């Protein structure tokens with residue numbers, strides 16, 4: 106099987122969960138992005154690109170549910186994995202805090218324009234979405250946005266930048282992704298993998 110794993114903070118949890126299910130993978134070293142391990146091949150990609158690789162042919166991938174929601178990829182998601190837990194939240198400076206329903210005309214900075222757009226559409230609130238790639242908390246601090254939608258784990262980054270959480274947009278967890286065609290052509294291998302991971306999670310092994 107070919108696996109595409111996220112190369113950042115989700116890599117260690119991804120390797121661990123696969124190992125607990127009996128699949129011993131070794132990430133490529135020395136700047137290489139592909140490694141063959143026995144019958145398997147491991148590819149390393151950015152978390153945001155993992156769903157694209159799986160949709161276009163890599164058998165199995167792991168990334169965050171935030172990424173899958175944002176990219177809207179056509180992949181199967183047979184399992185939620187027990188790591189990468191955090192949330193996507195709407196936050197703003199404490200002194201200008203308002204309810205999301207009262208944010209008409211506000212500018213919201215985010216790395217998640219699609220998820221953010223859907224969140225405000227449901228509330229029937231029109232906001233201007235400013236797409237950034239990282240350090241999102243900077244935008245309200247320097248006055249180029251009124252609020253942000255970003256990942257919150259411990260809340261340290263929000264607090265350090267004078268922001269408060271106003272609403273939870275979604276809970277986030279790592280997910281196992283499977284290519285639709287591989288699910289049919291490699292049915293036994295994929296099912297074995299999904300069952301193996303499920304058992305490992307349930308047994309806490």
Ligand SMILES: Nc1ncnc2c1ncn2[C@@H]1O[C@H](COP(=O)(O)OP(=O)(O)OP(=O)(O)O)[C@@H](O)[C@H]1O
Nearest residue numbers: 113114115151152169170171172189190191256258
């Ligand atoms: N505290 C956290 N901050 C950010 N992402 C987290 C956190 N905890 C879990 N995650 C998950 O990890 C994913 C991001 O991983 P990582 O930080 O490696 O990617 P990234 O910031 O998109 O990387 P880069 O832009 O450097 O490639 C998120 O999409 C989310 O699913």
Ligand SMILES: O=P(O)(O)OC[C@H]1O[C@H](OP(=O)(O)OP(=O)(O)O)[C@H](O)[C@@H]1O
Nearest residue numbers: 239240241256257258259260261262263
């Ligand atoms: O609630 P906390 O525990 O503080 O974690 C959340 C922060 O961590 C992530 O940033 P990261 O370090 O990945 O940098 P980035 O903002 O440039 O993506 C995320 O984007 C938040 O900024």
